[in-house]
Amino acid sequence: MLTEICELARNAGSALMEVYYSDKLINISYKSDQSPVTNADKIANTIIKNGLVHLFPNIPILSEEDSNNIKYDKNWNIYWLVDPLDGTKEFLKKNGEFTVNISLIKYGIPILGVIYAPYFNLLYCADKQQAWKINEKGYKNKISIAYSSIPKFVISRSHSNKKVYNLLNTIKKYTIEKLGSSLKFCYVAEGKAQFYPRFGKTYIWDTAAGHAIVTAAGGKVITYNERKNLNYSLFSQLSLINPDFLVLS
Structure with missing residues (x-):
C-alpha cells in the first residue's frame, strides 16, 4: 500500500510542477476563509482521489479541496485524509516549499503518511512505525529524530x-x-x-x-x-x- 501511495503522490507532484513552471496556467481564487486555491490544487486533488478510488474503492476520502462542499460521515473509522497542495502560498511565491500530503487514518490515528516535495524531489513516508526519506537521487534511508543541546x-x-x-x-x-x-x-x-x-x-x-x-x-x-x-x-x-x-x- 505504501509504495502505491508514494507513486500517487509523485504523480500529483508532477502535475503541480507543470503548473508551477507555467505562469499562464495559474488561476487563483479564494476560499471562504480567504486562503488561496489554484487550479494546481484542483488538478492534484483529482489525480489523488481518482487514484485512491481505483486502488482502494472501499476506503472513503476526505480532502481539503472538497472543503467548500465537504461531505463525510462521523462514523468513518478508516479513511484517507488528503491535502493535494500544502503550502499554496509558498507555491505562489515560487520558493519551492510546498508538498503533497496523503495519510490513512484508522480509529483517529494516522497509521500511514506520505509527504512529497516535488520541487526538491524529496519524499518522506511512514508505515508500521518506520519512517523513510527518499532523496532526489532515489536513495531510500530510514530516518529518526535526533536530540541537540541547542535545539x-x-x-x-x-x-x-x-x-x-x-x-x-x-x-x-x-x-x-x-x-x-x-x-x-x-x-x-x-x-x-x-x-x-x-x-x-x-x-x-x-x-x-x-x-x-x-x-x-x-x-x-x-x-x-x-x-x-x-x-x-x-x-x-x-x-x-x-x-x-x-x-x-
Whole structure:
C-alpha cells in the first residue's frame, strides 16, 4: 500500500510542477476563509482521489479541496485524509516549499503518511512505525529524530504568531528556521530540527501525514494545552480544525 501511495503522490507532484513552471496556467481564487486555491490544487486533488478510488474503492476520502462542499460521515473509522497542495502560498511565491500530503487514518490515528516535495524531489513516508526519506537521487534511508543541546525550532514561513516567540523567550539557547508547508514535520522526523510549535488555525489534513511520519520516526505531535496526541477521529471532532500543537523529538 505504501509504495502505491508514494507513486500517487509523485504523480500529483508532477502535475503541480507543470503548473508551477507555467505562469499562464495559474488561476487563483479564494476560499471562504480567504486562503488561496489554484487550479494546481484542483488538478492534484483529482489525480489523488481518482487514484485512491481505483486502488482502494472501499476506503472513503476526505480532502481539503472538497472543503467548500465537504461531505463525510462521523462514523468513518478508516479513511484517507488528503491535502493535494500544502503550502499554496509558498507555491505562489515560487520558493519551492510546498508538498503533497496523503495519510490513512484508522480509529483517529494516522497509521500511514506520505509527504512529497516535488520541487526538491524529496519524499518522506511512514508505515508500521518506520519512517523513510527518499532523496532526489532515489536513495531510500530510514530516518529518526535526533536530540541537540541547542535545539532547532522550525516555524511557519507564512503564519507568524506572538505565542511562538513567547515560547522561545522561555528557552536560553536555540536556533530557528522558517519553513513552509509540512516540511517542518519532516525536519523534525529526520533530526534536522527538534521542535515545531504551531499556534493558530490548521486543519486535520494539514497535519495528519506529518504526524504519521514524526511518530514513526520516534517523535510526538501533541496538543499544546492538554499535552495529548492530536486526534483525527471524525466522531470526536467538533470541527476539522486542530488545536494549537507541538511537534517534538
